[in-house]
Amino acid sequence: MRSGGPVCVAGAVVEIAVPSESRRAPGISMAGFRGRAEDPVNLQMVPYPAFTVFLDFGDALLVDDASGEWRRGSVVVGMTSGSVRGRGRDVDLLQVRLSPTVAYGVLGVSAEPDATVVALEDLWGRDTGRIQEQLRAAGSWDDRFAVMGAALARRRETGRRVDxxxxxxxxxxxxxxxxxxxxxxxxxxxxxxxxxxxxxxxxxxxxxxxxxxxxxxxxxxxxxxxxxxxxxxxxxxxxxxxxxxxxxxxxxxxxxxxxxxGAPWLVVDDIAWPGVADAVA
CATH class of the missing domain: 1.10.10.60 (Homeodomain-like)
Known part of the structure; x- marks a missing residue:
């Protein structure tokens, strides 16, 4: 694991952790975020050429302003996410970015979801609860990255593959x-x-x-x-x-x-997502 140190994002001081080089896989990138703000923070997402999985253990809420839908917990956000914003005060979050060529098998989706924000459980079923429990029990970010990496590897091995x-x-x-x-x-x-x-x-x-x-x-x-x-x-x-x-x-x-x-959403990118091209290849 590599720590990026504290970063101020829209008034919240956030510690960022990323996996070591040995834990990285093509088309998959992960980062951990932990911190707290005095007041609830609103962050508008900036679209990115990958599906984004949020596994939240704090109080984050994702809102799709276009549809009025909101979700807590573990969710998946499509690539065209300009109407989505996150809101919360206590940050404890594992974020995973999946290239669409990987998401095709790992998430079981063959297109952008009908809703911009969907529950991970809608895609992974009961597996979601088991993985969430393992992540909550993990003692460090390294352990969390290992748990999620193994889950993604299993699904990638058995999932569909793009042409x-x-x-x-x-x-x-x-x-x-x-x-x-x-x-x-x-x-x-x-x-x-x-x-x-x-x-x-x-x-x-x-x-x-x-x-x-x-x-x-x-x-x-x-x-x-x-x-x-x-x-x-x-x-x-x-x-x-x-x-x-x-x-x-x-x-x-x-x-x-x-x-x-000036989008606060991009403030953490250099630390959390080193090698942007590797994350979407």
Missing amino acids: PEIAFVWGRIVTSRGRVRVERLAAEVGWSRKRLWSRFRSQVGLTPKRAAMLVRFDHVAHRLAAGHGAARVAAESGFVDQSHLCRDVMAIAGMTPTAVA
Whole structure:
């Protein structure tokens, strides 16, 4: 385990723990968060090109402002999570990010869930309660990472697998930071554009074009959060102009580039998610 030390997030002082290199697996990343705020903290999620699993042992509440749905405990949030916010005072949380090519087997989902936030129990059934008990009994973050890693490995071993062509296309989208044409990807795997569109949508949960937009948005969001100006980011990320970037950011996150640049949700990323590309490959 590696500790990131205390970080201030929207008024809450949070300690962050991440697994050692030996516990990391392709397409899966985990981080532990623990802390307390004097007053309840509201954090707007920023969309990310991975499914996110929250296993909460504090008082966190996830709210989907678009649907009015709210959930406590262990939940899964889809990739297009711009309407979701977390609220709470006592932080004790294990967060897992799953590449959509991994989530296809591990979560048993072949598309974005009908609701942006769903209970993990709805996907894993009674296994969820057993895993939660093991996590509560774990004496350290290392133990929690080991418990969750083993559960994910079991499900990955027995779960479905995406087509090799879909895994290849997703990898190309990620490594190109979303700057690749669907027609070119179809040609590279020897499929028609229509077939790629259909198979990709059924296994990843988004169309290839939407997936590329989301991956490019993630790169843009982290550039903006690092202090780079919107005009420069637009020019260096393949947008026609700054207005084009603003439209895409608003369409995906429901925020302006300025709001994304200051989003508290991104404050912990450099510590909690080292090697962003590894987390979504």
